[in-house]
Amino acid sequence: MKLSLLFLAVGFLLVLLQTTALHLLPLGPIVPDLMLVLCVYWGLNHPTVAAVLGSFILGYSVDVFSSPLLGLNAFATSLVFLAVYLSSRCIWIHDSLLSAAVVFAASLIKGLALLTASSLFLTADGLWRGLIHYMLLDALAAAALAPVLFFLLRRGQRYMEAPEMPL
């Protein structure tokens, strides 16, 4: 329960950061997708129903704040969680660089999911111009920050899961 509350707080914090402070980074239009990193972390290290719902809510919150259509990011993050969860059954990731690689791949999956959903429900004409460029930059930015966020999340998770010492 405590861990779920922690993840909920982290999720809120990341939404807050992504809608405000991360725009300060000198990356031009690229905003590092820390929520995606959190989804990947959940998919790899904390695959529970709560994490599934968390991923959905994170995507949905992005939709609420910045998407032209509700459900676009919810679909993409849910799909990313699913993909990471399925892959986590086959691979065991404990290295920071590998986590960055998984986040990079997850970001590409998310980009493709957004593109597909946009093509189906909206018009994707405007997305094609510079698509690969932005997709790669977005993935790189998320992957670059992934090791740090993974480290912090692991520390938090360990702290919360540590058994209380008897008095």
Add this chain to the structure above:
Amino acid sequence: MILLEAQFEPPMLAFLRKNQVLLSSFLCVFLSLTILAAAAKGHLKSDPIGPLLVTLMRPLQIGVQAMVFWIGDIGEVSARLVRLAGENQQLRQHLQELEAERNRLLEVEATNRRLREILDFRSQLPSESLTAGVIGNSASTWFRSLTLDKGSNEGVSKGMAVVSPAGVVGQVVAVTAHGAKVLLLTDPHSGVDVINQRSRARGIVAGSLDEGPIVKYVKRSEDIQTGDRLITSGLEGVFPKGLLVGTVTKTRKKSFGLFQYVGVELAADPSRIEEVLLVAPAATPLKEKNLS
């Protein structure tokens, strides 16, 4: 009892429990697609979660955004300061370069003006005149001389008159292959025959160590006044007639003696001369223009 219940859990429930994450993931994907389709078709009339989320996040976003703007302002101001410092440095450097260039151009302009004056002046002199630059001054307190950058190889000869557009400067007293020494009018050993342009009174302008240039041998009866212009008479055969030598600054008649004292301010200040004209000894008078 509980153990028994777990052991005899219906297979369907066991399957759901085992694959709850996978199933809930698929469910979420399906749910999001449903929302997406409904939103795209405009069937999604009300969004129950969105407004709540926005309400929850609004105060936090306002606070963080204010902080972000504040940090952004600080960053921008810092960046601007750094940029301005760099720009200031560049401008200073540019200003120094421009100042140096300006000084150079002013010097070129001044030189050009002087040379033009000399050329104009030269056209009024006999054709045997030469132009020379001053490359040195007197090395002794007791003598007043200049060193020129032209000598016998360039046609300079001893005895040539040295003049400038301002007036008479002196006379060449020694010549080497590529240099010449000029005895200035301010030297006590020099002398040039002059005429008062107004009264036509005659005398010899010579230097002196203590009082500056004076006019020697001016009779007491001669009419000399302060401000009178003195020009070369051309009689000694060195300086062309009509060159301005200087202006009378002081006259004094003692109660005794044949001559009166006349102080002169030379027209050509030797300390500021950079180029001169050398005129071969001749009695050719100057053209009328210069006489004025």
